[in-house]
Amino acid sequence: MAEQAVAVDTNAPWGVRMGIGDRVIVGIFVGIPFIAVIVSVAVLWGWGVTWHDLVIGAVMYVIAGHGITIGYHRLFTHKAFKAARPLKVALAVAGTMAVEGDVITWAADHRRHHQFSDRPGDPHSPWRFGKTVPALVKGMIWAHVGWTFNNPKTNQRRYVPDLLADADLRRVAQWQPLIVLFSFAGPAVAGGLWGSGTWDGGAAWSAFFWAGLVRIGLLHHVTWSINSICHVGGERPFRSRDRSGNVWWLAPLSGGESWHNLHHADPTCARHGVLRGQLDSSARLIWLFERLGWARDVRWPDEQRLAARAGAD
Template sequence: MSTSPSPAATPKERRPKPIVSGRKSMPEHITVKVFVLAPIVALAIAVPFAWGWGLTWVDVGLAALFFVVSGLGVTVGYHRYFTHGSFKAGRPLRVALAVAGSLSAQGQVIQWVADHRRHHAFSDRAGDPHSPWLFGTGPKALAKGFWHAHMGWLFERDITNAERFAPDLLADRDIRRVDALFPLWVGLSLLLPGVLGGLITWSFWGGVTAFFWAGFVRIGVLHHVTWSVNSICHMIGDRPFTSRDKAANFWPLAIFSFGEAWHNLHHADPTCARHGVLRGQIDISARLIWMFEKLGWARDVRWPTTARLDRLATAKS
């Protein structure tokens, strides 16, 4: 009579791979600090720079353009498509979304996805790379948790194991190529605004100010918008749907995050292509996915259903 094998007898290859795969080298650690801190320095000097002579409408227009392209590259590409599979896309759109997300300078696509899938696997529990609730609930603990969730976690040396959390992307040759070219995409994200600013104004100074505003400052603002979803949206806000963590909706962030701040529904139903599902909840990322679907570029979109939303809402009571 055969019996099922005990856990101790499970073959090694069937056991879960470790959460982390190693630690960042010192050059990698320094590079992360540069990518995180340089845009913050740009934000710090932005106001005095603009006060006398450093901001034009060309700078504003280019900053808005690159903010939208790189921001939607993160929300639609890195997040809803690559991390959660909210829709399916052909090769051209898949590559374009990976490149657009890379323009945000938030990290290589494979590591970003691995970190975020790990976040969902252990949300607001031990193992979550950026939960604000890992240190307790007192005032000092929450202040430490906010810093950790917002940006402190980026300075830690552990590397999330992509073989465990993103094996599908590791197996995708196109995405591995985009991933390997990450320094190129970041360089273009900084230099293209300057080049365009110089050409539009036909002046060297127009290129310098565009490089500053539509390059460094735009990246810095987008960084903090994304990080605020990790920190603020796991601490305060409304929770109309049931999730196993503290993910909440924070409406002041909804437009700038392209709908990501409707975070409660996302954690209640992570693969849903639309996060803002209630009346008045504008979700720009979902609208772009809808446009992709209408153009035939996206298929099998996981749109919310009334029955599913009712189950998630009533389970709370």
């Protein structure tokens, strides 16, 4: 029903508003990991986390996190490179494991964000309510998580016709429930079987909590921090038409996404951390994929383009 409503005007930036069912789903998959992050403080104090949990959680974080940064963001949204079919599918699946929605919906929202960045129409600008302190506090909450509960659905036929035409991506989007289930259950199974090879229920629950819920909650808030923190603070060595900035301390956890100023100055660039000392693990992996022959036509930084954009507004 909602899809028919969205298709009424293929030129409109967005279509129908989120229904109650959509908000319930968002509440479950956003709220529960968030609660887990909070509860983890008390759990860590009174019980602790095993090194098995940390290893499983770190591996899952790296896979899902780079599925978002390399796949959802740099490949599917901005076409920063072209990927061989196995890599394309693998990145789409890895990104889905982050539990941030299917690749087509994610890319549509992000392309709309770039069109209207920090202006009316941007789905998650922290400047939505004004520039006063109370307005900015409200805007930060909105940009960080509030928009996920009350965001008019982006018109996919307008923003991502290329992704809608990709049968592989449509299939991965259909598999989303199973992939999300694996993202939660996989760590539990790994934790339960690690060591003796026989089932350990306590270890399974521990891995489910730490490497499943807490890991997803942490990744959510790192991703959302790019929307909120990186559009309020940070250095701006390149000219852009919005308030995007570089926040260095987010770079390791975000896979280089927090070098956000260059990204908005040159969105199709495959490397976001282009200045000396700027860690960008996503770009390093793209470089490796290129060397292996899995990626091609990579849009690496161009000195002339960078020079033309240099100089903060």
